[in-house]
Amino acid sequence: MARRTSRLAASATTTIADVPTVHDPPNDPISLDIPEQLLTPEASRSETSSNNENASAEDHPPATRRRSTRTIRASLRASEALENTPSQKDTPSTSTSQAYVDRLAASKRLRSGLRHSIAVMESLHNGSTRSKDVRVVDDQTIVPDTPISNSSQDVRSDDLNTSLQQRTLRSRVEKVLSNDDKLASAKSTLNIGSHPSPRRSTRITMFNKASELLSRANTVLGKRARDPANKGKEVGRRASLRPRNVAPAKDEASVHPIAEPAPKKRRVSESDLLSLKLKDLPPSEEPTAPPISKTKPKMWLNHGLYSGQESTDSPPKQRKSKNSEKTRSDIKLRGQLPMPIFAGARLIKNGRDYVLPFDIFSPLPPGQPKPDEWRKTNKNVFVGDAANEWKANKKLELSTCMCDEETGCDDNCQNRYMFYECDGGNCRLGPECGNRNFSELKTRTKAGGKYNIGVEVIKTVDRGYGVRSNRTFEPNQIIVEYTGEIITQFECERRMRNVYKNNEASQCYYLMYFDQNMIIDATRGSIARFVNHSCEPNCRMEKWTVAGKPRMALFAGDRGIMTGEELSYDYNFDPYSNKNVQECRCGAINCRGILGPRPKDKDQRAKAEAPNQIKPINSAGTKRKRAAVDKTTHSQTKKRKFLSSSTVKNGVRKAVTKVSTAHAQVAKMKKSATGPRMRDATKTKAKTQKGVKLPTVKTTSRVKAAIPRHISSTSTAPTKKMNQLKRPSPETKKRILSDAVKGSSSKVKPNSSRSKSSSKSKGKNTQSSQTESSRNKHKKKGVKAGAKANMSGSKGNGTSIRDSAETAIGSKGLGNSVKSVARRMVRSVKGAKSI
Numbered sequence: 001m002a003r004r005t006s007r008l009a010a011s012a013t014t015t016i017a018d019v020p021t022v023h024d025p026p027n028d029p030i031s032l033d034i035p036e037q038l039l040t041p042e043a044s045r046s047e048t049s050s051n052n053e054n055a056s057a058e059d060h061p062p063a064t065r066r067r068s069t070r071t072i073r074a075s076l077r078a079s080e081a082l083e084n085t086p087s088q089k090d091t092p093s094t095s096t097s098q099a100y101v102d103r104l105a106a107s108k109r110l111r112s113g114l115r116h117s118i119a120v121m122e123s124l125h126n127g128s129t130r131s132k133d134v135r136v137v138d139d140q141t142i143v144p145d146t147p148i149s150n151s152s153q154d155v156r157s158d159d160l161n162t163s164l165q166q167r168t169l170r171s172r173v174e175k176v177l178s179n180d181d182k183l184a185s186a187k188s189t190l191n192i193g194s195h196p197s198p199r200r201s202t203r204i205t206m207f208n209k210a211s212e213l214l215s216r217a218n219t220v221l222g223k224r225a226r227d228p229a230n231k232g233k234e235v236g237r238r239a240s241l242r243p244r245n246v247a248p249a250k251d252e253a254s255v256h257p258i259a260e261p262a263p264k265k266r267r268v269s270e271s272d273l274l275s276l277k278l279k280d281l282p283p284s285e286e287p288t289a290p291p292i293s294k295t296k297p298k299m300w301l302n303h304g305l306y307s308g309q310e311s312t313d314s315p316p317k318q319r320k321s322k323n324s325e326k327t328r329s330d331i332k333l334r335g336q337l338p339m340p341i342f343a344g345a346r347l348i349k350n351g352r353d354y355v356l357p358f359d360i361f362s363p364l365p366p367g368q369p370k371p372d373e374w375r376k377t378n379k380n381v382f383v384g385d386a387a388n389e390w391k392a393n394k395k396l397e398l399s400t401c402m403c404d405e406e407t408g409c410d411d412n413c414q415n416r417y418m419f420y421e422c423d424g425g426n427c428r429l430g431p432e433c434g435n436r437n438f439s440e441l442k443t444r445t446k447a448g449g450k451y452n453i454g455v456e457v458i459k460t461v462d463r464g465y466g467v468r469s470n471r472t473f474e475p476n477q478i479i480v481e482y483t484g485e486i487i488t489q490f491e492c493e494r495r496m497r498n499v500y501k502n503n504e505a506s507q508c509y510y511l512m513y514f515d516q517n518m519i520i521d522a523t524r525g526s527i528a529r530f531v532n533h534s535c536e537p538n539c540r541m542e543k544w545t546v547a548g549k550p551r552m553a554l555f556a557g558d559r560g561i562m563t564g565e566e567l568s569y570d571y572n573f574d575p576y577s578n579k580n581v582q583e584c585r586c587g588a589i590n591c592r593g594i595l596g597p598r599p600k601d602k603d604q605r606a607k608a609e610a611p612n613q614i615k616p617i618n619s620a621g622t623k624r625k626r627a628a629v630d631k632t633t634h635s636q637t638k639k640r641k642f643l644s645s646s647t648v649k650n651g652v653r654k655a656v657t658k659v660s661t662a663h664a665q666v667a668k669m670k671k672s673a674t675g676p677r678m679r680d681a682t683k684t685k686a687k688t689q690k691g692v693k694l695p696t697v698k699t700t701s702r703v704k705a706a707i708p709r710h711i712s713s714t715s716t717a718p719t720k721k722m723n724q725l726k727r728p729s730p731e732t733k734k735r736i737l738s739d740a741v742k743g744s745s746s747k748v749k750p751n752s753s754r755s756k757s758s759s760k761s762k763g764k765n766t767q768s769s770q771t772e773s774s775r776n777k778h779k780k781k782g783v784k785a786g787a788k789a790n791m792s793g794s795k796g797n798g799t800s801i802r803d804s805a806e807t808a809i810g811s812k813g814l815g816n817s818v819k820s821v822a823r824r825m826v827r828s829v830k831g832a833k834s835i
């Protein structure tokens with residue numbers, strides 16, 4: 001604004017200054033007639049030394065502003081006398097600045113000269129001053145050519161004329177001067193009104209502003225930079241922002257030392273002000289309404305950071321229904337996902353079950369009850385003849401992994417698919433391989449410590465001891481290996497008869513079918529033996545082949561294991577005899593009620609059962625009778641029995657037929673009689689069918705009951721695939737193996753059909769080949785071996801019976817034992833089929 005004003009002033013000045021250039025200021029007609037004749041500039045300077053105006057004009061060149069003012073005057077006079085001075089019109093409008101200055105100076109001199117002349121004339125007129133001074137003045141100033149000078153010279157002769165002339169002259173000069181003054185005052189008034197801030201003053205204002213800003217710069221730097229002496233002087237500025245108590249200046253404090261110390265500075269909110277106001281007000285009976293503030297109160301003052309959210313008992317929802325919006329239109333809730341500020345309040349109000357955080361390690365405190373008779377071993381130990389009978393066939397168990405680094409050995413890994421653990425011999429991947437569970441377990445347990453072990457024994461309320469996790473386990477992660485003494489079946493029977501006969505009370509036996517007709521007795525074994533059964537388990541017991549040897553371990557289920565969970569797996573328990581049925585106390589919703597096998601339904605079984613899922617041997621010697629089990633359980637068991645009878649009968653018929661055929665063949669061989677097998681076999685079959693009495697399941701002794709017929713846990717005939725891990729069917733497995741064999745450098749032919757797999761097929765690196773090899777060995781061993789193979793037959797289906805029959809056929813000294821073998825086979829088949 002100031003700049004604009006100065007520009008206007010400048011333009012006005014320019015306009016005015018231009019006036020004399022357009023109308024070149026001629027001298028006043030009076031000045032032309034009189035003053036210039038009376039006084040020259042030089043004379044005026046010398047004579048009127050007391051005239052400050054002239055002196056200043058002479059000594060100092062006129063300033064621009066003054067020049068403009070004078071120019072106006074001159075221009076005004078010039079405009080008056082413009083017409084009377086035609087000679088001046090010829091003067092070019094574009095006169096030089098020097099000429100202009102000269103004219104201004106002349107104008108000034110003219111005015112001063114006029115005043116001087118008037119003074120002289122007055123003195124002459126009064127007649128009191130006819131002194132030498134005047135003469136001197138006359139001598140020096142009056143030009144003889146001028147008429148005035150002439151007239152003045154004639155004063156003595158004609159006083160009347162002279163005085164008249166003087167009077168006229170004076171009046172005329174005064175008139176002109178008064179006109180000048182009027183114009184000047186009018187102009188000044190005009191200037192003040194239209195241009196209040198001339199250019200010079202504008203500059204001053206700007207300078208003042210700049211200096212003021214500089215002085216404020218200190219305050220910008222911060223409060224500490226302020227001069228403490230000037231602290232109190234800023235009150236005016238601060239007070240305009242917010243009210244505050246101002247501490248008195250130091251000087252004042254020194255003057256009034258007794259005065260109270262200034263209160264601490266603090267922010268004053270509106271509520272404070274309101275309370276102060278209320279304090280000041282005299283107490284009145286009627287409560288006065290608080291003054292309504294014109295300013296809108298800030299939200300955060302009234303509601304806090306989370307304004308717009310209301311506490312509800314229900315957990316926050318991302319989406320709200322339209323109805324809820326309508327009903328709660330008075331409360332403006334946040335549209336976005338609200339922050340969980342009320343979670344704590346909800347938790348306190350509603351509560352929740354305590355769940356340990358995911359990765360918490362929480363072992364039990366010391367002083368827990370411990371099982372008395374537990375001889376621990378973390379490795380499988382062969383006992384008795386088991387070591388001799390065991391076929392450590394590393395080469396045959398090899399399976400080459402085809403995975404690459406990108407995929408690692410994931411779920412599609414061929415070895416994983418068949419429960420073969422990868423190692424340096426069968427997998428070219430190193431740390432990238434994800435199929436080395438037992439290796440991982442070894443590393444973990446070797447490191448030691450409760451966390452690495454991850455499990456501990458607990459005492460349950462009604463199921464004896466159990467096992468809990470003291471840490472978390474990922475889904476399908478290996479937890480603990482099931483180890484113990486590997487014994488033969490005969491050794492197992494011996495132990496049951498002699499050693500474990502006193503276990504009837506506890507009903508606890510730790511026998512599990514393992515591999516190659518062997519049994520793991522974990523009475524002396526790992527902690528895994530304490531894992532109880534559940535109809536809704538959180539773990540699985542699986543048999544894997546590790547470096548050519550079968551090993552069993554407990555794996556976490558698909559949900560994983562949380563800290564503090566009791567571990568369990570489905571025993572898939574085969575009681576073998578109704579006498580051995582135990583009540584299940586797992587507490588699951590879908591509890592089957594007994595420690596028995598899974599439901600009989602074929603489809604369900606096909607889905608549920610897994611080939612490598614291990615099934616413990618029935619804890620024989622149970623005193624729990626069927627009557628002890630509830631009616632539902634009883635009916636289930638009974639139903640299972642009858643449902644499977646036809647299948648069992650068929651299987652038994654086939655088995656017996658084959659055994660009879662074999663017996664007949666042996667007899668014929670002894671008599672050196674040869675003939676078509678098919679026929680004989682048919683005849684024999686017909687005879688056998690007539691002669692065979694289908695056995696019923698009878699528990700002749702406790703030992704027999706203690707070794708129930710089970711769904712094979714061995715690799716001999718894995719007929720079912722594990723649902724969770726999507727294990728392959730035997731056919732698929734065979735195909736994969738054969739493909740792998742084709743793909744690998746080994747020249748072994750695939751085990752395409754069971755009939756072709758004979759003892760001649762040596763060097764097969766498949767699990768099936770191992771089975772065949774085992775079978776051949778059993779053939780050599782005779783009836784006993786055949787019986788064993790039969791006992792561990794896979795699910796008691798036709799295949800296993802055929803195997804047993806073939807074994808029996810191939811064995812020497814079959815003789816009278818055939819019948820007993822057949823009987824046992826039938827019993828085995830029936831037990832398996834009744835599951």
Ligand SMILES: C[S@@+](CC[C@H](N)C(=O)[O-])C[C@H]1O[C@@H](n2cnc3c(N)ncnc32)[C@H](O)[C@@H]1O
Nearest residue numbers: 463464465507508530532533583584585586619
């Ligand atoms: C291998 S032992 C398990 C450990 C056993 N609880 C202990 O104290 O040593 C199997 C025996 O435990 C008992 N058991 C396991 N799970 C059970 C369950 N869900 N209900 C009832 N008894 C169970 C049965 O007596 C069974 O014979």
